[in-house]
Amino acid sequence: MAEEVSSQMNSLSISETNPSSSATISLVSGDDIVFKVEPTIAKEMETVQSFIDETDGKITTIPLPNISSHDLPYVIEYCEKSIAGKITKEFEAEFVKKLNNEEVKELFLAANYLNIKKLLDFLSQVIADRIANKSVEYVRRYFGIENDFTPEEEAKLREELAWTFTGVDPDDEDEN
Amino acid sequence: MASSCLSHVLEIEKLEISPKPNWLELPRDITINILQRLGTLDLVTSASVVCPLWWNICKDPLIWTTIDMMSNLSFSQNYFAYYSRLEKICLYAIDRSCGQLKNIHFYKFGTDGLLYNIAKRASNLRCIRLEECHEISNKAFSEVVKKQPLLEELVIHHCYDLGRTMSELRHLTIFKNELSNDGLLAILDGCPSLESLDLRGCFHLDLDQSLLKRCKKQIRELRLPADSANHHLSNSNYNNYLHMKAIYRMEQFIKRF
Numbered sequence: 164m165a166e167e168v169s170s171q172m173n174s175l176s177i178s179e180t181n182p183s184s185s186a187t188i189s190l191v192s193g194d195d196i197v198f199k200v201e202p203t204i205a206k207e208m209e210t211v212q213s214f215i216d217e218t219d220g221k222i223t224t225i226p227l228p229n230i231s232s233h234d235l236p237y238v239i240e241y242c243e244k245s246i247a248g249k250i251t252k253e254f255e256a257e258f259v260k261k262l263n264n265e266e267v268k269e270l271f272l273a274a275n276y277l278n279i280k281k282l283l284d285f286l287s288q289v290i291a292d293r294i295a296n297k298s299v300e301y302v303r304r305y306f307g308i309e310n311d312f313t314p315e316e317e318a319k320l321r322e323e324l325a326w327t328f329t330g331v332d333p334d335d336e337d338e339n
Numbered sequence: 340m341a342s343s344c345l346s347h348v349l350e351i352e353k354l355e356i357s358p359k360p361n362w363l364e365l366p367r368d369i370t371i372n373i374l375q376r377l378g379t380l381d382l383v384t385s386a387s388v389v390c391p392l393w394w395n396i397c398k399d400p401l402i403w404t405t406i407d408m409m410s411n412l413s414f415s416q417n418y419f420a421y422y423s424r425l426e427k428i429c430l431y432a433i434d435r436s437c438g439q440l441k442n443i444h445f446y447k448f449g450t451d452g453l454l455y456n457i458a459k460r461a462s463n464l465r466c467i468r469l470e471e472c473h474e475i476s477n478k479a480f481s482e483v484v485k486k487q488p489l490l491e492e493l494v495i496h497h498c499y500d501l502g503r504t505m506s507e508l509r510h511l512t513i514f515k516n517e518l519s520n521d522g523l524l525a526i527l528d529g530c531p532s533l534e535s536l537d538l539r540g541c542f543h544l545d546l547d548q549s550l551l552k553r554c555k556k557q558i559r560e561l562r563l564p565a566d567s568a569n570h571h572l573s574n575s576n577y578n579n580y581l582h583m584k585a586i587y588r589m590e591q592f593i594k595r596f
Contacts, residue, residue, distance in 0.1 A: 275369055284372065291376035296581035298588050299385045306362040308390050316391055324589070327383070327427045 196232035207242040209278035384589040403436035409446035451479035468494040512537035535560035
């Protein structure tokens, strides 16, 4: 009971005495680099914001062990643009030009982890564009997914797809 | 105070470390978010056969709410086999959507038979785009449209009869259509919710002052017949080549069986 009261008083006094400097949030990347950001940026990252909310704003240093110091600046850049309302097609095209496949995937996982809806939607489209018109083998390699269909499963899906692909031209007749 | 902060930090750290991100462990809706952005051909010939989990995810009708098919070929004898295959793939996708189909985008693709099939199985369409679909007749087009009470957007490139009520329609693009003044009036009367109307290339229209006034009064975003039209898909030949490759790969996959 006593503790609750004191924590309330504490958060009140912080917001009254020093509203601007108490506001800066430190994000700590997996490789221990600290990035200081404005609270508006943290708000874009739902995961970070909910940590802050849970502790009534007392915690302003947030460790993000899953995100490297290489990826975090990209995430922050996107959030800054998003707040400024400056996410344009041109910005997105430039943004994505800088990223190789590995970086796109890492950023996607970071956006998922931080729960940034807009960035996640944007990167979903980027990934979809990068696996468009590619073979199954390419898509498996892209995501590091093993082809672990059992022979029975594989036979079943071939059967399901076969009607779509056979029986339309003379080449197929000898097989039917 | 400091110690309580630290304990929070440690707790967070303990909970959240997961060193090896695995794509198959992502929440289902996150994977769906990526897959539903793929074109229909990619879904059928590639994504759905990646692994058992994705095969399973692709059973979700949500993946198939948009059907996006294009072919840059004329409907000629030479390409009949290729074309039939595309159509069968499209039917397969319609089947998978289980009546949840919302958007159709055909480019130089589609026949009356296919449209009658859609008319039978889809009644929740929000958007229909038919660009240069020369094989689709007015009758088949009307058959589909009249069964879509929720239709909000319509993009068509050729002369279809629109003289009917579409109360929910908000966006209409009629490209290089032989639309007449009477036809336009029928649209204005029949589509009270219309917000944008794109008439670029409809040179059969003779927009006099009163008709223009009527359009401007009702439509927030109006594009006139003579407005510039740089709308076309630029690399459709290349896409077409990739599509043929995808189909070839799928055939090889099935033949290995």
